[in-house]
Amino acid sequence: MEHKAQDRRLRKPSTCISQNREEISVLDHSIEIKWTEPVLLAFYTNSLVPRLIQPGSREQYHDPGHISSLMRMSETVRYATMACSAMSLCGNFSKDPNWNRGMRRQALSYQASAIKSIQAQIKAGVVDGTEDWLLLAATKLHLTDTLDHNTTNPIAHMQSLMILLRCRHIARLQLPKDSPPPKESLIQERICYEAALCHAITLMLFDRDFDMIDQPWWFVVDEYFQSTLLSTAFSEKCWPILGMPYELFRLALLAHSLNRRCALSSKDKDTAVDALVELEMWNGHIPHIGKFAAGYTWLIATTALLRHVLSRGGNDMPETPKEPKVDIQDVVTNLDAGGYFVRFPLWPLAVLYRVTEVPSEREVLKGLISNALRNVSCSASRPPPREVVNLYLIAPGL
Template identity: 25%
Template sequence: MTPISSAKLRTRTGCLQCRKRRKKCDEARPQCAGCSRNRLQCVWPSDKQRKDGRTRRTSFVEELASNGSEDGLSQIDSPTLRTGLRPPVLMPSPFQLEEHCYLYRYFGSVILPQMVRRNSLARYTDQSYMLRLALEFPPLMGVLISIAGMKLASFNGGSIYCAVQSYIQTLNGLRRALSQMNDNVSNDALLATVITLSVFESSRLDTTLKIAPHVMASGVMLKKRRARWVNCPQASAVFDRICVESFVYHASLMMLFDPSLDSLSQPDLRIVLSKYFSDPVHGTQQDHTEAVGSQPILHTSYEFFLLIADATKLARLSRPSTEAEIHTWKHLEQQLLQWTQVMQKSDDISADLYILVLWVLLFKSHPYLPPDEIDWEIGACVTRSIALLPLVDRSHYFTSSLVWPLAILGSVAILPCERIAVQNFMSVLIASSLGGQAAWILRRLEDIWSSHPESGLITFLQRRSLGLQALLDGHNEIAGLE
């Protein structure tokens, strides 16, 4: 007579091998009959693991909650989020899973407030307009979910999968939306989607940066809009200001790594930008010191970021300068001298770092100095910049704003002590931002550092200019000299 088995039709508490094979389990520990019969190693779930792993996938939201992640559930301070994961509003299709809802609300409660400078005007603390747009425009919802998923990637790998899938759905939805619009690209939700795609690309952990198409699309959309800061709701004025500052921020800093972003130097675009930055609530742009503390994203006047764009474009040249370019260089030198005086009035260490790195770019394109003297001047800037790094308070700045001067500084670092200082600072940025842009740029610097030109025509000091040229060209120029 066959003994009665205690096996269950659903192995909710059976061993993991039986669950995986979808077989009944007699739950006899340490080795169940099924595993003994098939000569398998019997593995049992831990006490924290869900009993039934076959019929219901454990979402990363539940895993974050069970792990007590400090950067997960505990940071969401909205009362509606503390009472449960069911949304008080209807999530748009196809973002209706529990994890989509959680990531959307995590973005609104934790990430979005961090995207605005802490000492900006109080009106920039209300970002509800963008969150409402996401509920009405699925592509925007998808990219907000993607940003949140990348942010939580260190706590659960499932959030990366959700982020990438949402990103793909965003791109598909964006293509459909553009094909259905009759050349009307002034839609707020569409602009917000493209702007936040730039933010997502800066935070990606799974691939290299692909930020240029989104930044360029943002510029095209901004040119076709009108600046709204007169006789309009405050939400519209706030939205426009954040979008245009985000565009200038990404375009000026990221053109260092992508020549296609040199379009920021276009005169027609600059005319449009001047209208967006004429909002009197921030003071006149001629009074640079007045505008420093009130803006939501840029930590100084937008004109300083245009100077960054112009200096970057000029430094990218690897041939002798034309007469027009020499005239441009002299104009930029005068601007930088003025900004040097302005920045000396502040106690901002990062401002000093920016000024020194901008001098590196201008010395690189100096039309008169011989190569050895150019590299000596660059070396002097490097020495002073390295001394400033321990004094920089990283908590006061966006990661991208610190990565930009570090990338230039690293490309012209030729001494081991200089490279170690840059590498250590970048490693801290990588840890604080969970990789993303900082990790990608550090790998690029390491490629430049690993190249050793052997040509007798190149002096030791001239390797500084060659390293910067390699960074600006987007590939390892030094390697071609071996």
């Protein structure tokens, strides 16, 4: 009876997306629910969205109204949304592997339909790259790749997304200063920028040939956070996906890029030391619990990676700030801190797993990676497959 009641609660007309904040509980009986298109759309709004937005961010970032409006208007957005939902469901919920495979095929079918729709509209010349629905659909396709742990073609998808952001950036510069875009559009754009950064740094774990900072369109990201009309203040309320200021996240990208270099030049070493000095400043503002706690694991992982980079420099390593003591239990406390749970902690956990040499700490980090994968895919009942966890333990792109 429970699953039938849940099915009725989820089943809504496809033109009316539920905005109820109550999270849909998906247990093993999910196999018995009829995952129709309206149900998949409602699942995204009620279960996936709350896991993607940092709980400490402003209420405007939690409001699904604009997303729901774009879903109603755009079939492409609906396809991309259903792809996200189906891919999230296929991973860990059912004991029946045939059901899981069937749901994944359904997700890939929706994803293909969304891509085909976008390509057709580009070919017809009816889009210019600045549309809100197009940016939202592209971001959802990236999320589908992340949920599928796809490491084969997401880089092409990332480049397409950044082309869209560049089109919007150029168009934005041409607008009169007294005619700003609608606030709903600005909010959606901000979420997409931050989501793209999280997706990009995760891709860098798997592919050594992809470096976000070295891309020709990277300047668009820097310029966006320097000129955006939405606040970039030192407040966790201003960072809906990152949960920390962009300046700190950028240091993580820099550390990753430096770690890939076989030999460090003098300039590279100076860059690493300068970054450590900046991280020391952040260390005074981001404790493992409390304000900005979402950035704590990123902070200590970036610091550890930069010190690992400099340790390969031999005896001529420049003087660096005093190394702070890292307690692995602080990481556990940070990720269990209820309202401050980090939505995308996979990069820092993979980094800490790589640089630590303590077996007991590695076991703890392995468990945290598994739990993080559960959180991202909305699974509370089953662990992720071992091969998926191993992707982050090996991290060939690191």
